[in-house]
Amino acid sequence: MAAAGSCRHTSHMEIIFVFLEGNDGPWSSFYLRVGSPEQSVRVLVSTASPESMVVLSDYGCSNSVFSNAPSDCAVSRGTLFNANQSSSWDELGLFGINQNGVGLEANLGYSQRADFSLDTLSIGLTGPTLKNQTVAGIATPKPFYLGIFGLNPQPVNFTSLGNFSSPSYFTTLKDEGTIPSLSWSYTAGAKYRLKQVYAQLIFSGYDTSRFTANSVSFSMADDVTRDLVVYLQSISYSGSTSAILLSDPILIFIDSTDPNLWLPEAVCDAFEQAFGLTLDSESGLYLVNDTHNTELLNSNAQVTFRLSDVASGGDAVTITLPYDAFALTAQAPLVDNSSYYFPLKRAANSTQYTLGRAFLQEAYLSADYERGIFNVSACAWDENAEEHIVTISSKDSDSACSGNSCPSAGGSSDDSSSLSNGAVAGIAIAALVGVAILAAVLFFFIRRQRQKTAYKATLPETDVSVLSGPVHNAPPPPPESSDDSASQTRFWSPEAILNSVSDSNYGQSSSSGGNGNHEQSVDENGMELDGDGTQIQPVYHELDGSEVGK
Template structure:
């Protein structure tokens, strides 16, 4: 036994040494260099087109289906699918070919041999802004760029083919949320998620600016997947956290919106936003949605006129020339909260100088408009593509953070792609945003233990603690058994202390009644169950049996009601087969809470009539006092005094031999008895 215990105590040390050796061996393990290589981000180059019925926007080309059909789309932060326009979207147009060109070309799912039809579903996003519609959904092949540009091609990509005009162009969704057609447990991954899964990009992230046709000869949009282009913006060190609303996560606090004052005596800028607000940044929509109060300030400052029919601020030639002459700009200042550190993005008037054309709702002719929309509530506060002409945004979906900066305008720009490396990657310490270590390297990464080392040490430590605890338990139980054995030996050695005495002693110890659900033997003769009760243990209503739903222990419909163990249920709680409840496992005989007998007092109307040979019947009070004296041994003086005070005389005791017969003729004693207590003459 001693040698066994010694080996047992040495086991934790052996396990700890083994785990440590495994840990350090893991840290020194030679790995393939290719497995640690971080893929470079993808620069998705835009095409040379400027499309749209609500402005001129730089588009991107996708290859969809087999054989590949080229379509031009916009970028959507809210969408997690790829949207294309069906040929049916131009059937009502006079010139279908011209319509197809303005909509970025169409995609015919019937001619694609790889299109896997799923069904018709709602587009869902932007409903809070009044956008609506549905699409034919399926899975198909989607590639980035034109044929020969070398963009990645992914199979089984979720594609929505639409014909509605609320979304006039197709969309390339960069949101990583999966698409769930039938169950939340079987979501189809988004395109950007598949790029990360197939090791095309280092992380689920992107950098984007919408481009500006009015800058230089037209500056195209920029989209980087898995990182950002540091040559396109002015660096700042403010990183925003995602908002709680999953459908509106890229939210910033707009602290102020101002424009230079036109009053020479007042150089302070004019404030256009009465109160700070929180707004969602989304490239899916073109306009800027602000509170009605702010829109009214814009109206007064720039002379804008709201058109109720189109719900737009239409700009005629006179107003347009006045705005050109003023050449005003609008500065958005925003931060993490309504105050504190902030970032500024300035938009010139040219960013607001857009055109709207049919088939935009209620628009008959192409006309200029100011892309400002009245928001009815806070869920509509949105900064759309108009804002992103002058703003660059980089988003790391994995760390739920993003950065917004002012676009840096240079005629000759040299692209500089920076990967956003997630924390989970080897050597990665953060998102790699501007203001952080853009290489994603950690100064202390070389000194830290690997995951295998940490796991090995943890396993060894836990194993050592468990074995020590088991050894301590073994010794404690052994000591307890030895102590009990010693007591038993002393008891058996005492005179007259044999097994029979031990059994008798155990019968004289009455266990306390436990809570419901525990079964204990009870003493007979005191209103409790006997240890040898005839009621079977599986009887209905006991906690050891499964009561059928059809039995009396259930309410109709299967509802069960059982008294709580902590709730008093009254003295003499018992089980009853006639009840609709499940009670404690006691017999039908009422049991008192303290297991002691109690004296029984009957009501006055239950007293027997006691008669004496020549007396009258006792009153109820006298009978009660007499019964109390007989059964309880109590002679209440107060009762006797009360009887005397009430004038009740004591009954006169007359001896039988003192009785005088009232007739000279004696009665036949064999036929009659003089008194009830006389014996028959023959017996005398």
């Protein structure tokens, strides 16, 4: 683990990662500050999610979700969040993260109920604070053991709350002028490289020292829940032997939410043969024992992925992963005893084809949502390289610049200048004076305009985002009354929320430690987070995760 980090920003904004953790990694995590007063939790990056998720303190380490919770449960799950201690927790209700095959990780079969709310959210230890951000509280250790921070710019829609729409944190940063463009760059980091290389996340920019530039540009797909799609033209293996693992091109989604490579069954068969893998039926993982893992490390085996924006021919970029990138560690509750595993999953159909977080250890991903393009580059591993961040400008500013002065996602930059140092200094001083005068004029103009419009009523514009964003499923109708209804907990069973969808509001407004007054489609007894019909008993943990008296 590294020393605590921070968030720094000028025109762009960089997030500093501070830990290596997770029960399927380890992976680089960073701090989110949630609620009022702030509570710090550690999360992973999800390039597909529009919302952030945190593990709830009442349930995240309880016996209801853990048959045998580890002694360091609270710490290992990134520190638990107590919603009852946040005065700004404005509860919306319990919803699934996807519905009817649509939404976050629906294609991969993810099923997750979460207690959604609006709350104050900050990134890093000193990063910007935004109010009324979508935060989802989770309990179960599967599919998310740690919380996540979402990078998808689409709003979160709640069909049962009158199509209430909540903008993403990323979009709000741009709308409030904190960052200049709706773009980001991310790489997952690699523990096995140099002296442990941590992940990097930059809003509105990219770091040229972290990748090898190429000329390939990818266009985003129309599906907003699976937008970063490329043609995977081939996969080749080299080690003790050599082999082609994939020869026919496929369309595949790049997504950091899941750690695995989800590939066609025939390709998985080829991986099994090349690496001597065997699927463990109990865990569903390709477990690798210590002896075999050492053999694979010594073989210097590696896998090369060829990516392009077209099915065949054309410009392409190759990303090579050494076996070290596949030698991940699985821990409880994925397995009873810690074990190496190979992050490979057999896709049931083409909608599951995914290059997950393991791939992004060796790939640098830059996404520009304003221009609808993204770039994938091979990571560069130079211990002496100095960080060089290039800002990605807004599409709206393109008309005011040209050529290399308008960088797009992941492009190359040219820092050369034909001006002398004296000329540059003179221009800089003149520009500062001009900016100061312009700022004063704008201040008085804007102030006067605000005074004019302070009492002027305008009709709201149509919320297009409600029509285009991912839709989260509505809670189920209230259960039939029974004699023991009074003893039920706040939460329903998983069958109820997965099998019943409604656009109506059945219950009254409720809150949990917050000030929410949203109309709820939640029964007064609420719903269930643990996945069972049993009552959830809150547990209380010290920082080291040990249980203390209530």
